Amino acid sequence: MALFTDQGYGGTTVPQIAEAAGLTTRTFFRHFADKRDVLxxxxxxxxxxxxxxxxxxxxxxxxxxxxxxxxxxxxxxxxxxxxxxxxxxxxxxxxxxxxxxxxxxxxxxxxxxxxxxxxxxxxxxxxxxxxxxxxxxxxxxxxxxxxxxxxxxxxxxxxxxxxxxxxxxxx
Missing domain, CATH: 1.10.357.10 (Tetracycline Repressor, domain 2)
Structure with missing residues (x-):
């Protein structure tokens, strides 16, 4: 949420979300289809x-x-x-x-x-x-x-x- 707030939804990438959560991008996609699912x-x-x-x-x-x-x-x-x-x-x-x-x-x-x-x-x-x-x-x-x-x-x-x-x- 902090990334979306700071950078805007469009300016936030899945790799950035994964990194902020301490995950790999691959692990992110095991749990979420896309960044909308996080929101x-x-x-x-x-x-x-x-x-x-x-x-x-x-x-x-x-x-x-x-x-x-x-x-x-x-x-x-x-x-x-x-x-x-x-x-x-x-x-x-x-x-x-x-x-x-x-x-x-x-x-x-x-x-x-x-x-x-x-x-x-x-x-x-x-x-x-x-x-x-x-x-x-x-x-x-x-x-x-x-x-x-x-x-x-x-x-x-x-x-x-x-x-x-x-x-x-x-x-």
Missing amino acids: FLRDREFPQAVSAFMASVPSESDGTDTVRAGLAAACQGVQDWREQMARRRSIVHSEPALLERDLLRSHYLARAIEESLHRRGIDPERARTLAAVAVTCFDLAVGRWLEGPADVPLEDCLASAWNDMRTSLTG
């Missing part, structure tokens, strides 16, 4: 973590409550990552190709939420809709959190985004 490393874990958070919500909760509780738990799980997430976001927004990869992250997160809801017996169309709303709210919340005052918890930003979404949809 999006945690994205592999996040959909599964959100699914686990959602699975921990009491089964009597409806789909909306399940999504909100699962995302609230996810917010608590990443609350201490603010600085790293802000750095990563800045790097991602500097390169159009990385924005595309970030959209893929949102897609995988929506898919994980949708599957979690479906396993709980939520109608597939409702699950798909709730998942799309959840990811949109989460992405909005993260943006507000990273751009806002440092003392505001991510969970508060999520509640605000969720309420704004509800107000927008109901008029």
Whole structure:
């Protein structure tokens, strides 16, 4: 991340990353397909973590409550990552190709939420809709959190985004 921040994403090479990590380039490629994989490393874990958070919500909760509780738990799980997430976001927004990869992250997160809801017996169309709303709210919340005052918890930003979404949809 330091190399990406100091040199820019485009100015950083795989050999530089490998050297900074104390690896050979060959070892780097055993673990990562390319330098984008380094930047999006945690994205592999996040959909599964959100699914686990959602699975921990009491089964009597409806789909909306399940999504909100699962995302609230996810917010608590990443609350201490603010600085790293802000750095990563800045790097991602500097390169159009990385924005595309970030959209893929949102897609995988929506898919994980949708599957979690479906396993709980939520109608597939409702699950798909709730998942799309959840990811949109989460992405909005993260943006507000990273751009806002440092003392505001991510969970508060999520509640605000969720309420704004509800107000927008109901008029």
